[in-house]
Amino acid sequence: MSEKTIYRAFIARTRLLSFRLLVAALLITGLTASAWAWLAPVTKADQAALAAKAEAIAPPAPAQSSSNQERIETEVITMRPRGFEPTEITRPAGRFILVVNNRSWLEEIELRLEREDGNRVREVRRHKNKPDWRDVVDLPPGQYVLKEANHPDWACRITITSQ
DSSP states (O other): OOHHHHHHHHHHHHHHHHHHHHHHHHHHHHHHHHHHHHHSOOOHHHHHHHHHHHHHHSOOOOOOOTTTOOOOEEEEEEEETTEEESSEEEEESEEEEEEEEEOSOOSEEEEEEEETTSOEEEEEEEETTBOOEEEEEEEOSEEEEEEETTEEEEEEEEEEEOO
16 A cells, blocks of 8 residues: 555545544534523523413413403423422412423423412323423412422422412
8 A cells, every 4th residue: 555545544534533523513512502401590581481372372261352351370380300490489369370391301290289288289290292281270379389299309389369
């Protein structure tokens, strides 16, 4: 083999290795950015945007005059690998849409909404195929706790005030 042939083979291998390293670096950068976006805390602006989306997908109210239509507010809670965000909500009594977005990466979750005295109000199991929970709730004034059954340290306190 001539020196020229060896040099060309070396250059070809170096280019191939450089290309593979570039592709790997781009993949790692993309995955890292995606993971950071997934794990980033939910801001008030994010919650408002999610609430608007939840209201948009809520079933339409029966036809009524515009003065009698009730607007249902939305409370958005996100479950992350380290617990619930936010960890506390205070709102007036009345119907509202409770949205729990599961971003915990758990295969299955068991959500429990309980009164402060331990009486269970709702219990919901969700699987990774359908991770999020949305439901219309009407809680009387009092203290409530939203928990994930297998993570007792994860909790979101919900305080319902009397109007």
